[in-house]
Amino acid sequence: MPRPSTPLLSPDRIRSTALAIIDRDGLDGLSMRKLAAELGVQAASLYGHVRTKDQLLNDIASSILSAVDVTGFTVDWREGLLRCARSYRAALSSHPNIVPFLAYGPAGRAESLQRLDLLHGALVSAGWSRREATMIAAGLMYIVFGSALSTFSSGFSADPADYSDRYPHLDRAHLLPGVARELDRDSFEMALAAFVRGL
Amino acid sequence: MPRPSTPLLSPDRIRSTALAIIDRDGLDGLSMRKLAAELGVQAASLYGHVRTKDQLLNDIASSILSAVDVTGFTVDWREGLLRCARSYRAALSSHPNIVPFLAYGPAGRAESLQRLDLLHGALVSAGWSRREATMIAAGLMYIVFGSALSTFSSGFSADPADYSDRYPHLDRAHLLPGVARELDRDSFEMALAAFVRGL
DNA sequence: GAGTTAACCTAACACTGTTCGGTTTCTCAG
DNA sequence: CTGAGAAACCGAACAGTGTTAGGTTAACTC
Incomplete structure (x- = not known):
């Protein structure tokens, strides 16, 4: 053909x-x-x-990241951080299987950089030093990527026998897969809230 | 032969x-x-x-994770969280190239589970509910893995021209690779401190 | 000393991303 | 309306991957 x-x-x-x-x-x-x-x-x-498979994956990644919204800083920086992190996580968790690729490769994507630039600028004009702004942005990315990798709730076995004997405090861990999505979201919200509150 | x-x-x-x-x-x-x-x-x-390459990688991962120390809960739970997170990150960042594999696969490694069990138990006996303990442990893992993936400081170009025009607030981002390790550690410490303080 | 087993080998299978050269059809200039 | 060139696809191949089957020899055991 x-x-x-x-x-x-x-x-x-x-x-x-x-x-x-x-x-x-x-x-x-x-x-x-x-x-x-x-x-x-x-x-x-x-x-x-x-051009190559890697380029294809990068293009897909860029189109996913372009959905991240960083325009929430008009209110105040705390609210801006919360909105930015939620939007980032939402974008990632809509296609969870590609997150390892995002986390793997370099952060040199134009979409990432542009959003990072806005975030950094907003923090600086809120009174943080440049170094502090960088560290806060990094910390936010830790929570977003850590949670999107969702190494946690999923990945547990659904068989109670895997836990009850050896790990007494995890005797209900077999229930985790059933509520994984909800628990992952709540854990993310809790970690995010604690992080922003503790700044 | x-x-x-x-x-x-x-x-x-x-x-x-x-x-x-x-x-x-x-x-x-x-x-x-x-x-x-x-x-x-x-x-x-x-x-x-x-048995297989995957099994080999899992064995290597387990031996790395067995260095994680979760015995810091004798003092109080905040101190325990800090020590546990630092120890975890130290273990991961001593072999950063294998972290993507850890983050990728399921969390079903015996070494992880055993440490998670101790952590969970310590939080519960400190007065947190089981659900809260799970979320706190998850949040801690977010920060540890997010930071160990070190998607952040490394991954920036060392060429100033890559940033100065397009991203005004990132005009010093080209300096990041030079101080990546230090900045990553400081960012981790800051995120961890903020998280624990905000609980 | 014979038999078994452990440790290595060669060769192959089915897969991967990618490139080269070829064939056909479409598009457009003259 | 013809001829040139580009565009879009294909078959076959290359070097690499993880893994298995079957063979060879040395070391251990009785």
Whole structure:
């Protein structure tokens, strides 16, 4: 099948299909051949629209991060921090399987930097020193990424026998997967509130 | 070379060599063939001592996590949280390249669970509810893992031109790589202090 | 000294990201 | 309306990955 009348591929279609695969099968579940098959195409054809797989992932990451809202600093800086962190986490947890990639690679994405710039500026004009502003922004990212990796609630076994004997204080840990989402959100809110309150 | 007089391989030697490669070349820099070559052996020979690569990484992770100290709760729970978090971060940041793997997989490692059990119990006997204890432990992990991923200071370009035009508040971001380690530690300490104070 | 087992090997399988060269169809200038 | 060139796809290949099967030899055990 050479050069069809209407193109089968476009960067947008490739990106959204790739993201769908990641959401469905995890980060390791995405391969160029599988992506191509899902688009009704051979793997080599993708490289006419995408430079490399890494670039593709970066583009997807950027489009996810562009949903982060940092415009909440008009009220005061505490409220701004809360809103920014919530928006960041919401963006990440809408596609949790790609978070390891975000956390892995360098923070050199334009979307990240632009938002970081606004955040930093808002903190400085609220009276923090530049160094303090940097550390506060870092601390906020710790909580956001730490919570989005969701290493915590999910990842527990659903079998009570895995815990009851060896770990007496975790005798209800097998219930965690059932309430993971809710508990993760509440833990995030608690950590965020404690952090901002303690500044 | 069949069955040498003294064995070339042992689980310990494999683990430590693998960890050395990870420390030197990063997580992606570890392949079974490269590991085998470094041990003076063919790749297939490793599988007499190690079940799979994933299991090998898990074993390495466990040995790193076994250095985490959660015995600081004899004083009071705040001090215990601080010590536990510092010890955890120290363990992770002594081998930063393996942290993405830790953050990726499930938290079902015996070493993690045992420490989590102690932490949870200490918080409950300090008067927190079980749910609160779980959320506090989760929040602590957020900060520890978020900071150990060190997505932050490292990952910035060392070229001022990358920032000065587009991101006015980040005009000194190019200095970050030079002080990354120090700044990351200070940011962690600040986030941890703020979190514990705000509880 | 014979038999078993442990430790290594070579060769292969099925996969990965990526590139090269080829084929066809579309687009556009003359 | 023709001819040139680019665009969009494909098949085949390369070097790499984790892993397994089957073979060879040395060391241990009785």
